[in-house]
Amino acid sequence: KLWKPEPALMTAIHIWSGRTIIIGSILHGMLHSSRWVMQGESLFGIMLPPKQCWTNAAIYQPQCRSFLTQCSCYDHFRNFTGLIAMVGLVVIAGTSIDIVRRKMYALFYLLHITATPITIVCIFMHWNRSILYAAPGFLYYLAVTMPAWIERFRQRPVSIVTVNVLPGSSHTGNFIRLAMEASPSALQKMRPGFFLYLRLPHISKVSHPFSVVHVPGRPCLEILFRTRGHFTRSAESVLATPGPGRPPVYCHGYYGSDLLGAARRHATITVIAAGIGITPYLTLLAYLADYDGNSKATDQALRKVVVHWVCRDVTLIDFCCREYFEYLSKTNSPISIDIIIHNTSKSAVQDDEEGLASEPSVDMPRCFMQPPSSSMDCDAEVGSSTPPENLHSQKIEGVPFSPTLLNAEMWGHHISLILLLWTGLLMVYYGYRHVQTNTSIKERALIPILVVLWGLILFLVGNLCSDPPFFCSSQIKGKSPVREGPLLHENMDESKCPEGESVTPTGQHGVSIQHTVGRPSIERLLESLQLPEKTSCPGLFLCAPAAFLHDVHAGVRRETGKVAIYEESFLI
Structure with missing residues (x-):
């Protein structure tokens, strides 16, 4: 917190340092095991302390085959603790594999919090220093x-004021939106890129991470997620059921990085998101568009934002247009924000192939064509076209969410x-x-x-x-309990921009939204990074499946020059 490191960087350091320790520990154990084998010792006999060492270690002296082998009860216990530590590290590494972590998050979490302390204590016992x-x-x-x-x-438990169920496709599952009350300190400290840990004790004792969405002016925080695994599907069945008796919801946070600070380092940024991966950037766009009229435009480096959102769920597109993108059209932002929505739904692609895409379709979302929501209350019906059966406004009792003391000052x-x-x-x-x-x-x-x-x-x-x-x-004395808005001109960090290079404004101010049909090419997604030579420091923000990210990274190496990449992930 003092040095404000990038969580993505710290995660990479954590992963590679862990891999280094695990590989080193395995090599350490293999070399000692090979030495014992060469000396004619039994691996089980030298690693497992004899029964007498557990009961009378002070006077009992084990017998080994070779006089070169260190064979006291202390040596047996030292080898035994080393073996347990190595097994613990292997368990931690095996459950950290991407498919295990994402498909069986509870198993990953429980093994981590149990194997890690046991491993650490065994390492301390294994060697004196x-x-x-x-x-x-x-x-x-x-x-x-x-x-x-x-x-x-x-x-x-926190107070949940609204639960929305958005029907998705059979491939993606439904989408759930939770709106929770937030304390003034929570709204003040909220920043784009933050996430919370959500816990439903009736479903699982393990907390799960979710991105937080906040639109300036709304006295609530929102969590938008897809129902895919056991936890999210169970959460849908429990929370989306109207009536009394719904279980309490617990949250703790904030965690994550401040995307707003990262965006301000560049004159132009490009955001590429796929499906529910748009969630971390909904708050970023709202904060960028929520321009403080007292700030001077010359104080800000960021001038242009290009967003490419690839999504095949028309319901999710329509919901985000009404609830989040519509807000952007009512702001007075000095930043040019271009949002390009690539609809890859099967029906939209078929209509495009049959030449029907030019005709208005009832299934196609139309941003800014519906009247704005008249109320900014969290418990108001969000969007006039949301089916009544998919909106449950009965409140889940609790207290407004407040940041944990770990992150509060x-x-x-x-x-x-x-x-x-x-x-x-x-x-x-x-x-x-x-x-x-x-x-x-x-x-x-x-x-x-x-x-x-x-x-x-x-x-x-x-x-x-x-x-x-x-x-x-x-x-804290002297600090306002209410957020005044994202002051974009504060704490400007230009350390990542080469000295003397221009941050000339590009494009026009305002927000524009464009709908396209079909999956875009990588070249299309990266064309906004092809800037004039005098305009430097483009930033690329990514949140998409691994295969998609691989193609984007390959395109960046092939098509563009120096680009700063910020990749959202829940590896933390």
């Missing part, structure tokens, strides 16, 4: 995650964080010098366990002090 090398990362991880752990057990959290980092380092060093020994295993697990317990106490106190019912204040 490992805790010294791992202490900074270990303490930092505890410091940034413990507040969220504690608050999760203390949080109350609470002094209690910062004091707890600093205390844990420094006292944790002191505890680790003291334990290494005075508690651990070179020939003992159990004491090595004691220090990390004590650090975790100490961190829980610190952050529990900090969490309680940050709540309004307690004596400590939960609001």
Whole structure:
């Protein structure tokens, strides 16, 4: 948070550092195993401690075949903890594969939160000095995650004011829109690119990540997702059923990167999204179009936005046109925003092939042709053409969503964080010098366990002090509780633009929407990146299936020059 790293970059570092550790651990284990085999030892015998070592390790001396083999009970336990650590790393790696993570997210999450601490403790027990090398990362991880752990057990359900069900195709499934009440602090801190973790205890104990949509002026946050896996299909059957008794909904966040800051680094950006992948950019477009009249146009680098949205669900296109794109037409934006919707539905393509696409079709969405919604209330019927049976306005009781204390600027959290980092380092060093020994295993697990317990106490106190019912204040003095709008001229970051290159405005101001039929070519999607030589720093924002992204990346290498690519993903 202090250095504001890009989450996509941090995710890539996390993935590759994890792969490096796993490969190194496997090689480490294989080399030692080959040495034992060459010395004539049994791998099971040297890795599994004998029964007597569990009950009487102080005086029992195991027997090995070779005098070169280290064969005490300590050596057996050291090998055993190394084996468990390596197995844990392999389990973590196997469940992190894309198909497992996306198809069985609950399995991926549960194995991660159980295998990771066991693996870390076994690594600490395996080698005496490992805790010294791992202490900074270990303490930092505890410091940034413990507040969220504690608050999760203390949080109350959020208030859901509207549930929409949008019928999709048989290939994609239906689409669900949840509108939840939001506190002033949540609206103030909301930024494009943020996402929440949604938890429905009646369905699963595991929280699932979803992009957040917010249109300036609406006192609510929205989650728009596709029903595909077990969790989302179960959520549809539970939440979209009208009547009392619907289960509570829990959310915690915000997480993710600020797409608005990334967009401001470039004179021109191109957004390519497929299907429900448009969700992260709905808020970005709304914030870019919500121009603050007090800002000077010369203070802003961004002048042109081109959006290519490839989608085959007419219902989703129509809904987004009415509920999100319609808002853009009522703003006074100094930025030229061109939205090109590529309708790839089977019926639209067939009509185009038969020469009927030029005639108005009742199935084709028409942006800006329906009257604007008269109310900006979250519980208002959103869109006049939404079938009544697909809109459930009965409220799910709860409290307005507020950001977790991990992401809020609470002094209690910062004091707890600093205390844990420094006292944790002191505890680790003291334990290494005075508690651990070179020939003992159990004491090595004691220090990390004590650090975790100490961190829980610190952050529990900090969490309680940050709540309004307690004596400590939960609001930062001098900050407005209401968001004034996305001030595009603030915190301008030009570090990614080459020095001396122009950021000349391109195109006309305003919002335009164009409908096309059929899947566009990669060259068509990237043509807006072919800029004059004096206009630099184009940005490319992507959210699409892996195969589509591969084609786009290949097209960028083939068709364009230097382009900054921002790829949305829920790998985090």
